[in-house]
Amino acid sequence: MKIHIIILALLLNVSNCVGQIKEKHNSTIKKDTIMETFDISKYKNLAINPKTGLYILPNGDEVQYFTGSGGIGFVERTKIKNSAYCIVKVFFQNNILQAKGDEFYGxxxxxxxxYDEKGNLxxxxxxxxxYKFSVDDLVKKMKEKYNYDLMNVEKTYNLNRYVDLEKTKLPLYExxxxxxKNALILHSYVINGNTGEILFNTLRSTQGKQGSLYDVFIKSFKEKK
Structure with a gap:
């Protein structure tokens, strides 16, 4: 079974989060207080990228905002220039920061x-x-081995990761x-999220139904055993 953890589910309904959660003791909370707020007025003078529809920040990053779940609070997503990284922030109805985290390809x-409504962590x-083999490790490996630039979102058709609890018992990247030469052809890989070992690779197409890469990989994985 694959475990896909969706960032907005975390940020918009933090009480249902999964993952390693560490409660902070009162003594620690006092040292980790932040009062970052959402200011909608900062968008007034920002230009809009006609291609993406996002606001352009002075440093070249692009940002968008929308109302939170149930129309309460705000969500702000900042896409880092020339990369696949994104910073996601969620704000309470009173505009105080509620949650913050990074994404890579979603x-x-x-x-x-x-944070609570007083800014305490x-x-x-x-x-x-x-994942012992980090996203940065993955970016470096694919660049050195195949000269693939995973920061290029035009060339990278898709990238995801999950923990396969059912078959391989491994964390995996796809x-x-x-x-x-042909943008419809995809060089596709399944990679061990602990060691960086390339477990499976094949060519796929952006056209037509082919089934999941995971299923093809598992069939090959069983045959090797």
Whole structure:
């Protein structure tokens, strides 16, 4: 069974989070107080990228905001320039920061923090706990081995990770990278999230139904045993 952890589910309904959660003692909370607030007025003078529809920050990053779950509070997503990283922040109805964390191709990475309405840090979730081979390690490996630039979101068709509890008992990455000559062809990989070993690779297409890469990998995985 694959475990896909969705960042917005975490941030919009933190009480239902999964992962490693560490409650902070009162003495620690006092040292980790933050009063970051949401200011909608900062968007008034920002230009909009006509291609993405996002606001352009002075440093080149692009940002968007929308109302939170049930129309309560705000969610702000900042896409880092020339990369696949995104910073996600959720704010209470009173505009105080409620939660903050990073994403890479839409999945949560690193430490995600939750705050109370006074700005006190109350929870931490470590989304990298199950992955000894980090996202940075993956980016470096694919660049050195195949000259793939995983920060290029035009060339990287898709990238995700999950913990396979049913078959391999391993954390896994899936990488889909467009061919240089034919953008409809995808160089597809399943990679061990602990060691970085490439467990399976094949060519797939962006067209038609082919079944999941995971299923094809598992069939090959069983045959090797």
């Amino acid at each position: 999945f949560p990475i690193g430490i995600h923090n939750e 109350i929870k931490e979730i470590n989304y990298d706990k199950e 990488v889909y990278y467009r061919d240089d």
